[in-house]
Structures are given as structure tokens and as C-alpha cells.
Amino acid sequence: QKEVEQDPGPLSVPEGAIVSLNCTYSNSAFQYFMWYRQYSRKGPELLMYTYSSGNKEDGRFTAQVDKSSKYISLFIRDSQPSDSATYLCAMTDSNYQLIWGAGTKLIIKP
Amino acid sequence: EAGVTQFPSHSVIEKGQTVTLRCDPISGHDNLYWYRRVMGKEIKFLLHFVKESKQDESGMPNNRFLAERTGGTYSTLKVQPAELEDSGVYFCASSQVGGAIWELFFGEGSRLTVL
Numbered sequence: 703q704k705e706v707e708q709d710p711g712p713l714s715v716p717e718g719a720i721v722s723l724n725c726t727y728s729n730s731a732f733q734y735f736m737w738y739r740q741y742s743r744k745g746p747e748l749l750m751y752t753y754s755s756g757n758k759e760d761g762r763f764t765a766q767v768d769k770s771s772k773y774i775s776l777f778i779r780d781s782q783p784s785d786s787a788t789y790l791c792a793m794t795d796s797n798y799q800l801i802w803g804a805g806t807k808l809i810i811k812p
Numbered sequence: 813e814a815g816v817t818q819f820p821s822h823s824v825i826e827k828g829q830t831v832t833l834r835c836d837p838i839s840g841h842d843n844l845y846w847y848r849r850v851m852g853k854e855i856k857f858l859l860h861f862v863k864e865s866k867q868d869e870s871g872m873p874n875n876r877f878l879a880e881r882t883g884g885t886y887s888t889l890k891v892q893p894a895e896l897e898d899s900g901v902y903f904c905a906s907s908q909v910g911g912a913i914w915e916l917f918f919g920e921g922s923r924l925t926v927l
Contacts, residue, residue: 748915794913800857
């Protein structure tokens, strides 16, 4: 069983829609939770990070963590075609190593 | 300021050949990480340098992989001899010592195809 599960998609939504991306994990020791965006042929770039359960908002992006359910989400409001990318969740283990999800490919249709 | 640069962007080699990937971190970043993503799978940690020292190489798959960071600047990752399962994208990332794990800056990756 993978430590981090993430639906690979692709997830296709119309421009302006609210997007929900999710990851589940099995290790309750994971401490920090990150979301990265990766455009084609580019490296991952950090979007948001969170530590505790709850919500964290940054512009059109909201990261949500539910440690009791071992479930994290990234919401994108007013989605734009420029948001089309692969979104990767990652979390830190007890050694502060990054454990990654496989990524969800998101397509925003104009 | 230049970001993390990796070379080559794509390499196609035959099984049994040798390939050397290079990573130039952001100037002043003593932490340097190598990661690998095999197609369709998640990114996996390979190793971590602090300056020229290997801090953690627990992710290196086997002794066909050799990473070096002479002088604590750029790093190389050599695969010798390459096998089919080594195909994937190799990412390098760097950060300042004392920085949080999420303060990594990634390069664009080196895509390796082993035929």
C-alpha cells in the first residue's frame, strides 16, 4: 500500500469552476503537508504548506488538512486555464523527508 | 537570480551505457537533494548533500548510482551501467541550511530514457 494516495486524473473542469484536489495518507506521523504545482517539463513549485488540521487560504487557493481522517485537500476558486498543471501533494515523515503523491493532472477548459 | 539548473534536459542511452546528470544549485544553497520520478509513479527521494557531505543517501536504489558534490557547489549523479528501470525524470532541488523542507527550489529535471 502506498503511503500517499492521489488520484492521477486527469480532472477536466470548465474555466471558473471550483476545483477540489485530494490526497489520503496512511502514516499518522506525517507532520507537514504541502501542495506543489508542476507545469509540463518543469520542476515542482510550492503552492502552499500547512501543519495543523484546518484551513489555510492564499488568494484563490485553500489548503485543508484533516489529520483525524488522514485526508488533505486543495481547493482552487475561479479556476483559470493557467491553472492547468499537475498538482502534487507531499508530506514530511519523522525524518523530515518528503513523501509524495503521484500527482493529479488538472485541465481547465476555456 | 538564477534558479536550480540541470543538464542535460533529456538523455537517451542504451542499456549498459553510462550517463552523468549535473545539477547547479542556487548560489549559497548548501542543501542539495536528488529525487527521481519514474513514469506514472510518485517522486522518490534519492539523497541529500549538505555542502560536499552526503547527509542521507538512503534513497539510492543500488550501487550503480553514484552522486558527488565536490567542493560543495554543483553535483553530479552518475548511473553506470544504466538499466531499463532507471528511466524517469531526475530532479535536483536546493535550499539554504536551516531552511524548512518546503523551502526547496526544484530544477526542471533531467529526463533519462534507457532503451
